[in-house]
Amino acid sequence: MISVRGMVGARVGVLGLGRSGLTAARALRDGGAKPVCWDDNSSAREAAEAEGFEVADLAAGAIMETLARLVVSPGIPHLYPRPNPVVLAALRAGVTLDNDVGLFFQSFGHGAWNAFDTPPKVVAVTGSNGKSTTSALIHHILRESGRPTQLAGNIGRGVLDIDLPRDGEVIVLELSSYQTDLARALTPDIAVFTNLSPDHLDRHAGLGGYFAAKRRLFAEGGPDRAVIGIDEVEGLYLANQLAESASDDRVIRVSSGGQPGPGWSVTARKGFLAERRKGRQVDSIDLRDIASLPGAHNHQNACAAYAVCRALGQAPKSIAAGLRSYGGLPHRSQYLGARGGVGFVNDSKATNVDSALQALLAFPRIRWICGGLMKEGGLEALAPGLGHVAKAYVIGREAPGFALHLTGIETEICGDMATAVRRAAEDAEEGETVLLAPAAASFDQYDNFERRGEDFAAQVAQVLQES
Template sequence: MAGGPRFAPFAGERVALVGLGRAGLPAALRLRDWGAEVTVWDDRAEARAAAEAAGLALRDVSSGPFPADALLLSPGIPHAMPSPHPAAERARDAGVPILCDVEYLFRAVRAAGSGAAFVGITGTNGKSTTTALVHHLLRGAGRVAEVGGNLGPAALGLKMLGSDGVYTLEMSSYMLERIATVVFNLGVMLNLSPDHLDRHGSMAGYAAAKARIFAGQRPEDLAVLGQDDPMTAAMAPAVTARLVPISGRRRVAGGIWAEGMSLRDEAGEIADLRAAPALPGAHNAQNAAAAAAVAFGLGLTRAQVAAGLAGFPGLAHRQEGVGSLGGVAFVNDSKATNVDSAARALGSYDRVVWIAGGMGKEGGIEGLAPFFPRIARAFLIGRDAAAFAQTLAEAGVPHEVAGTLEAAVPAAAAAALGGAAPVVLLSPAAASFDQFTGFDARGDRFRALVRAMIAGAAGSPGGKAA
């Protein structure tokens, strides 16, 4: 309110912030605005220069006595494994908590007296789609809502909401390790498969980090739990909130599930997923079930959920349709940086020309063997193309080492247009950092190449693009 006292929930608190990337700099500025004494550091000179230009105090907290009451550490910087950042070591030696920005958003909202709902969504795969889908459903129903976290805007860049508001936050395992007082009114755990084991040490450590999505929940809260992999389903006994099981494959008593293309609960059909083209495959059926469970928990109607699912536009780089040519659809699933995620995409189509490769995870693509019969031909890129090629050769899958996307896209298009398959699918099953700055840059390049090819075909004599 104009003329009222300044909102300063962190007055008198000293916060050291290390990592001034997408989330770090906005967090430092917001904390300063909210009264905290903030010192910042980044190992990159350009990031320090940007912070100094914003009037923030620079201090390397990697040595000497720790000068703050808390360390806000960028999620990408390890605090324990594989080796801790020196600032984290100093904080740990001083008994100082290591936190993430969601912790401060939660504390600020509650300090303001707001009962805004906090929805936390995690899982190895599907969390971005589910987060965006929940937010889409809420906004479609006219609810006051903000979305961010690991997806999109940083938590401390979101607006303050009143008690009628909803924060939907994608939570990575790195972030969940660094919450202290956050309690999600609605927590969602989708699935679990091997990933980030260098940071968590083992699958048990990874699962323990993910399970923190349910930490501190009360009986009146909601816990939405995937049932399509055993490690996620096994978390049920530790849940203290009202449990809603979900599945994209089979009926689950008391929950929400998909039977074929019908999303259902005990009361009957919620939605026909054939009307939701941006949500193909059983994995997206589970994402839809999770979003519906959250929506019902927040008071949305069945009609609102059905309409929202049908109107969901999908997310970039997650089975994103980027165009078609001569009856062949081109699909950008660059976000598939591991085998489990690529399996979900491959399982969504009967026959594909596959573009894959990059920096493969442990075990390569051997885990995709059940889907090899769906691959008409593969075109491989990146650092581990030769290793992927060896696996495909042993399985008798036709393939070529293209090396780059620039070579793979026209070759894959030619194969598909020649009758090999109706879909060209970029679903790399590998990280992108050998050739790109991230999966998004890889997907952007694929999209640009496809659209340039379609435009060229449309502009050629007799050319036709659909």
């Protein structure tokens, strides 16, 4: 655990007692602070009380005036669409807002590092799509090369729950916009911006606010190196803001469109990753036969991971070996197996239109399982990928309404996952892929996208056993 520093004896409110909130309370107490915890859920409050924490309604009476800081869990809105009542009370009382990520960066480095030959480093990854895969790839490549590393944040463990870092260790953090938006300290050694597409717009009052939340990772502390995906104008703009000149190699530009940026760049074109520095290609890797990284979007993830590892001093051959041995993450272009020349791929994490489009573009002919709670903006942006779809099998409580938005392709209303998988498997022909890429949230039928992906995997396992 990373003990929170600089708050000995201070009363600190902790709002939200899920994974990050309860871990923050423990780290605060371990560092000598006095956490005061609250959650609207009574079972969460009882769990905190069982660990000996003070539990009190932070908006009641004069409690707020006794607090030095309020630590807010990521799922709790602090500004848009409207502040949580406890957050609003803190704003009116002038109590400083923060989150576990801010506490982590405030507390990570300390005097004991003077004994290290190589100080630990932090890599922080943000963006709309590909954060998890990019973070996991970096972690995997480093681990396979023998370098100590931990993976945390929006994936794996909470940021304050990691082990104390070792000599030369690299901490890889996946950070969402909810986490970067509120953290008071953001000082990674290397920061990564994968891409930007509309998501969480209500939470950030539009696309500009969403981009601003991501941009804070680069603007607040100033990383030593920035790896920036430049396939969207926001990435181009961010790279331009961070670089002093076109040749400034503190910025590594990444593209899956194959167009190298100026200076240091890593690009993927027709399945080949290429690193260029000072106008010359210095290395190349064939990504086409890596089953766990299909499609241009995963090639962009590979480019970003490669760039980070090169910035950390890893040799290209070591990185290539790590890319080839990467097994993939559950629910993110996860290959589940094949039957009769038909592959089955679980991309339940494709909860928005942009990520679903990238999944559709990754395979030549698809039996597509889609549907759920449709997000703002509709499905029109999927059009470039629909030519790859042989037929769509629509699930979700509002499946008929969802199917109406899928123009120009054959659809079948299935409703539930078992029916969709069975029908897709019956129809599929050799060379096709049965793909779950919902382009929608899961909450109409499942607690989260993981549960949806697990259901798909279970149904596919039955199909494969019957072969």
